[in-house]
Amino acid sequence: MQNIADYVRDTAAAAKQAFYQLAAATTAQKNTALLRLAELIEQHQTAILAANAEDMAQAAAKGLETALLERLKLTETTIAGMCEGLRQVAALPDPVGEMDEFRNRPNGLQIGKMRVPLGVIGIIYESRPNVTVDAAALCLKSGNACVLRGGSEAFNGNMAIAKLITQALRENGLPVDAVRLIENTSRESVGAMLQSPDLIDVIIPRGGKSLVARISAEAQVPVIKHLDGICHVYIDRAADTPKALDIAFNAKTSRYGTCNTIETLLIHEARAVEILPLLAEKYAEKAVELRGCVRTRNILPDIIAATEEDWDTEYLAPILAVKIVDSLTEAIAHINTHGSHHTDSIVTENYTDAQIFLRAVDSASVMVNASTRFADGFEYGLGAEIGISTDKIHVRGPVGLHGLTSQKWVVLGNGQIRT
Amino acid sequence: MQNIADYVRDTAAAAKQAFYQLAAATTAQKNTALLRLAELIEQHQTAILAANAEDMAQAAAKGLETALLERLKLTETTIAGMCEGLRQVAALPDPVGEMDEFRNRPNGLQIGKMRVPLGVIGIIYESRPNVTVDAAALCLKSGNACVLRGGSEAFNGNMAIAKLITQALRENGLPVDAVRLIENTSRESVGAMLQSPDLIDVIIPRGGKSLVARISAEAQVPVIKHLDGICHVYIDRAADTPKALDIAFNAKTSRYGTCNTIETLLIHEARAVEILPLLAEKYAEKAVELRGCVRTRNILPDIIAATEEDWDTEYLAPILAVKIVDSLTEAIAHINTHGSHHTDSIVTENYTDAQIFLRAVDSASVMVNASTRFADGFEYGLGAEIGISTDKIHVRGPVGLHGLTSQKWVVLGNGQIRT
Incomplete structure (x- = not known):
């Protein structure tokens, strides 16, 4: 039997070759393959759900936490979402070869940029089997090959989907190695990917904090990372009450x-007495546990006290930390210190407060009068997303097609030399 | 005495604070500081040249190679170039706060992007003292703070320049810690920077292959790297002879x-007999040593034989490897295999050959009928450059102001929630 590192490197090397072949694929070929994949997934929905049910049963038996089980579960609705995502990606313009920013230089050179794929993208993910489809679709459309390393808990579902991807590629004359699922879910297979900068151009981890931390620390390949989502809503002094509640x-x-x-709600002290009791009533309907600062508990005496740790915690559960602040400045400082630079929203009718919040909050998405839940690729109109980057380098926020490409400079001359 | 790691981390922490303060600086303030710095450098030219002469004398005594000495040397011309660079950067539009790509979503949300600085940028460089000025200017203009770690061989020149930078910042009410030169040129000071992802947002190494390789391997901070420049000119079957020669x-x-x-010249076999002797004559005037493939030596029997190693070597010297190829396809394969993905140019009058070359060559800059020497920030109209990225991630080719920024998503709502 082949050892794991060799197997992973062989798979990545095959993907690299497929990447070069993909350069010759037309946009029509790529789109037809994506639409065919949607069809195949619909046709094989029963088999996919059965494979997922097997994964769910094993995960439950192992005692996986609720949040992870929620991520793992496929339903007819989530499968319909995958297919809708495929059709959206097929409908998006092909970014590869886009040329822009052409300018004439004084010496007659025309200099601009051409959009190009990154190469081979390694996706290392946990739980969510829909990542298999989203990642394959976005990589294929953007001219990249990909190596997918899903979690052991989603193995059966991923295998069922990967088989259909291979079929859709083959039927449309595309290299089947352009999307390769690593059929080994050991730690070693991740390690082998991280140590292959010659074969893999970028790694995108999707998963828990410890997975992402390990990958960031060990990777010799550039990483586009999605760390945790400690997001905030800040109810400003000038907030409209119904908007704030909603x-x-x-x-x-x-x-x-x-x-x-x-994970944390911030509210200006001038609005706390009015708004917090109304909100507490709404949250009670959903049995959301509130954890408050001292001043919050003066208004809502029945809730638990928040500790310093609460401000830095991603609950992924019906728990919310609540803090009263004295000013917009304090809210911004709290968010920049305790947040994860993911998505934060201010509720306000005040123009200047909105402008200050948008500029000063150092997060991938900053919002005014909108739910943080909109921060994703679908809602931003990117089609499916491959992740939400909390990095500042290369791409920030939801990563769609453009996030999976680079640009090269194109210089058109007629014999110019440099003096 | 403070230990080196603590000193570096204190310096970076001061830069981080300065970065937050820079957010409040106006474009006018930043520009005035840049123009003032140009003035100060002109006024203190004699002192800078004297400091550089001291560096040059020490470097020569240590037996530094010619290419490195060439990089280290400052002249009235290179100093004039620095000042011209400062004035160009001051004249460029301020990228911070630029908003674009705003689109209306069906639910009434307006979603777009705002350009923002990266934070604290660490520059680790060797030899060229002009990097001190270029880096400071580009970082300041793009709202970033920077920590500069220059090479020991350029220490006196860098110190002379850094003093003037501090003065220009102070005179214009900008935080002096926004540009900090690390006054320790030991290996440990580099190590401390590489291990500080909490204080430094990105590292840009400028220097030889071994420096960049070490930094890439050890850095816990994202790196925008410039590896070597193994660039090619390919003289196509359809080349115009005078353009090819020039x-x-x-x-x-x-x-x-x-x-x-x-470092390597490729030529189509159909044009070799005509063009190679003419070129050899021109190169002989400059005493460029040619190293040829077997077929090249059939035409130019007096030149040295190229070995496989020559195709992968950055000479940085008057040496040129020459290879005859049978086709455009072979030229492209050679460049993608042996080149460093930096800059490559085709000389051709054939439209289709030019199109194929531009798309298929996987380099940061691809050119038609132009000298590869144009690949730099000045010539591309970016003002000064901080490096030329051979990475695909984040930024590729000459890195100017935009390469030192990121974008965040801005979502403007009027109470939207997600259903």
Whole structure:
């Protein structure tokens, strides 16, 4: 039997070759393959759900936490979402070869940029089997090959989907190695990917904090990382009450396991007495546990006291930390210190407060009067997303097609030399 | 005495604080400081040249190679170039706060992007004292703070320049810690920077292959790297002879120590008998040593034989490897295999050959009928450059102001929640 590192490197080397072949694929070929994949997934929905059910049963038996089980579970709705994502990606313009920013230089050179794929993208992910489809679609459309290393808990579902991807590629004359699932879910297979900068151009981890931390520390390959989502809603002094109630409620309760869900609510002291009791009532309907600062507990005496640790915690659960602040400045400082630079929203009717918040909050997405839950590729109009980058380098926030490409400079001359 | 790691971390921490203060600086303040610095450098030219002469004498005594001495040397011309660079950067639009790509979503959200600085940028460089000025200017203009770690061989010149930078910042009410030169040129000071992802947002190494390799391997901070420049001119079957002669000659001989100088000349076999003897005559005037493949030596029997190693070597010297190829395809394969993905140029009058070359050559800059020597920030109209990235991630080719920034998403709502 082949050792794991060799198997992973052989797979990545095959993907590299497929990447060069992909350069010759037309946009039509790529789109047809994506649409065919949507069709195949719909046709094989029963088999995919059965494979996922097997994964769910094993995960439950192993005692996986609720948030992880929620991420693992596929339903007819989530499968319909995958197929919708494929059709959206097929409908998006092909970014490869886009040329822009051409300018004439005084010496007659025309200098501009051409958009090009990154090469081979390694995706290392946990739980969510839909990543297999989203990643394959976005990489293929952007001319990249990919090596997918899913989690052991999602193995059966991933294998069922990967088989269909291979079929869609083959039927459309595309290299089947352009999307390769690593059929080994050991730690060693991740390690082998991280140590292969000659074969893999960038790694995108999708998963828990410890996975991402390990990958960042060990990778010899550039990493586009998504760390945790400690997101905030700040209810400003000038907030509109109905908007504040709707947004603070929605940003916490519409889904608990997602990274764009808020973990801390900040509220200006001038509005706390009015708004906090109304909000507490709404949260009680959903049994959200509130943990408050001292002043919050003066208003809501029945809630638990928040500790310093709460401000730095991603609960991924029906728990919300609540803090009263004296000013916009204090809110911004809290967010920049305790947040994860993911997504933060201010509720305000005041123009200047909104402008200050947008500029000063150092996060991938900054919002005014909108739920943080909108921070994703679908909602931003990118089609599916491959992750939400909390880095500043290369790409920030939801990573769609453009995040998976680079640009090269194109210089058109007629014999110019440098004097 | 404070230990080196603590000193470096204290310096970086001061830069981080200065970065937050810089957010409040106006564009006018930053520009005035840059123009003032140009003035100060002109006024203190004699002192800078004297400091550099001291560096040069020590470097020569240590037996530094010619290419490095060439990089170290300052002249009235290179100092005038620095000042011209400062004035160009001052004249460029301030990228910070630029908003674009705003689109209306069906739910009424307006979603777009705002350009923001990266934070604290660490520059680790060797030899060239002009990097001190270029880096400070580009970082300041783009709202970043920077920590500069120059080479020991350039210490006196760097100190002389850094003093003037501090003065220009102070005189214009900007935080003096926004540009900090590390006054310790030991290996440990580099190590301390590489291990400080909490204080430094990105590291840009400028220097030889071994420095960059060490930094890439050890850095816990994202790196924008510039590896070597193994650049090519390919003289196509359809090349215009005078353009071919001018470009091949200029791309090798206008300067030997620069990364955008070619190291290998490729020529289509159909044009070799006509063009190679003419070129050899021109190169002989400059005493460029030619190293040829077997077929090249059939035409130019007096030159040295090239070995496999020559195709992978950055000479930074008056040496040129020459290879005859059978086709455009072979030329492209050679460049993608042996080149450093920096800058490559085709000389051709054929439209289709030019198009294929531009798309298929996987380099940061691809050119038609132009000397590779144009690949730099000045010539591309970026003002000064901080390096030429051979990475694909974040920024590729000459790195100017935009390469030192990121974008965040801005979402403007009126109460939208996600259903």
